[in-house]
Amino acid sequence: MKTNIRGYACFLLILLTSFLGACRKDPQVIPEEQVGVLPADPSRQLQGFYLVNEGNMGMNKASLDFMDFSTGIYRRNIYNQLNPAQINGLGDVANDAGIYGSKLYIVVNISNKVEVLDAKSGRRIQQINVTNPRYITFKDGKAYVSAYLGQVGVANAPNGVVVQIDTASLKEEKRIEVGRQPEEMAIVSGKLYVANSGGYTPLNYDTRVSVIDLNTFTVVKNIEVAINLHRVKADKYGDIYVTSRGNYLDIHSKIFVIDTKTDLVKARFDVGANNMVIDEDIAYFYGSEWSNNTGKFSLSYGMLNVKDEKILDKKFITDGTDANIKIPYGIAVDKYTKEVFVTDARDYVSPGVLYCFDPAGRKKWSVVTGDIPAHFAMVYK
Template identity: 40%
Template structure:
């Protein structure tokens, strides 16, 4: 009888505990951390209409411009990149000549740093690195939010990638309209913060990604078909060995003039000339398949790629016609679309956040 009463008491306590836990789950105070995605849309040049939208995974709602709603002012002109490091979000606003630093959870403004025509940002060991069209990389201390060093690289640097303690910088020369494009990737030692060498690649390199096999992938835009006195140079890919800093190969790929790139797991993703999303096998260094997307959906103008490790989904931003609102398409790893979200004009960068 005593054993029966003890078992009954234990069952009752367990039931009460279960009810209490269910009550806690319904209470907002006990919600799990919310994750969502920021999408930075460039807007149109000289129109001051860049936007930072936020899509909430839990509520399935979109704030079309969380920066403006949090600060009461517009973000600026031609937002080019966004990255989250620690509790801060760094928004590179190219034609406004500044890097805007905001709270990563609320998008509330913290500080703005003036940099001439900034392009992209990456992070390493308490530093943010920002390329500028003036041929430099600015080093920002993420604690003091001040520029501590400026590193001279090539002409009109664009994207960067980090591997083996080195920062790789794509020097495009993209503002040289005489077809005299740059065709180098600068290598910066992240201990000394000094450029150690330049690696020659296909003309007009703009996009970089690092895989887990010590490779750097460089996508170059070529010379846009050339002219009567300049033979055409097609867009192309260069693979650099990040251990030796020697060009490993130049795989034959089909590229358009919109060249975001994503290295994730064993694969590298990038848009082709016909706006499909190609998959390149980083392990075997061969093409995996011509199109990652396996359902009937199409992307008009793929302009940004990202991977959310928490949801195991691939995000593709579609700039469409460059003048109306774009879209964010979300796919599972098999290439089937899960859902889509409306963005601002020319969605160009994607960043994920826990709240």
């Protein structure tokens, strides 16, 4: 009798499971959206660019767009459409992106991974697991990823690391400890420069740029610069430009210039700079400096001649469009046409806007993006 009851119970369990399975719907893939922006131009040297939208923390809304100049079409949310098997989409907070060889690498901060896609098709190849990764750069068949390590916002988080990844095997080869909460990096003459922020401890920010000899993969020195470092960009004259975010109170954002031949700070510019891009002799930068005193952002736009190391008396937006930009959040330049692309994160929780400006600073076009548009990966012929 017990056997019959047990068998009947099993039958009911199987029936119930089948019923629930029939009722449950598979996750729906969010479809790609396409918007005609420009006339098709297949002859253009810049074929297009990927734009990575960070998405708000904890909302799993990072997304990938593509501006295709060969067709003139802006494609929103292509990752989910091209990779429907990835039910969680791109992940939580995409913090950087870069193309090296035939692959597109996307650093997804809170999801603790680097997504590797085919740069031509946008289809996923695999992911590389890295705890709390931040930025990526490349040299001689290697990818270098800065990573905070530890949990987000934890004051006693360990020192961060730089992870070396082989771009052929997509395997981590080694890692080295740097400062606290390392951010952006740049490579000059076989040395990797890493900005350390210490952003998890606002009363005790890190102040150093770590210098890694790539031949030995060892930290050979730490350069004292300023508190809460963030961006690092290299020019063609052997200098790197490093930004400090200040303390959001009485110490303001600045740009510092380091001579990589001597590894000494040789210049300082007292201007707000949250992000910058260097093209030939010009650094294009914007500031969106937050103040805890006023509870507001202070916005600014500027240009810097890196050859003469002088701030220019003009902006890269000249037609008043900057008044419509609430929070500038990403920037890139077409190295052939000298068009400048700037993104607006707006309120951080709804779709942003991508703007294109001609070399004279006049708006050419704009288009709606995903949430918090931030990181460009340019695709040239």
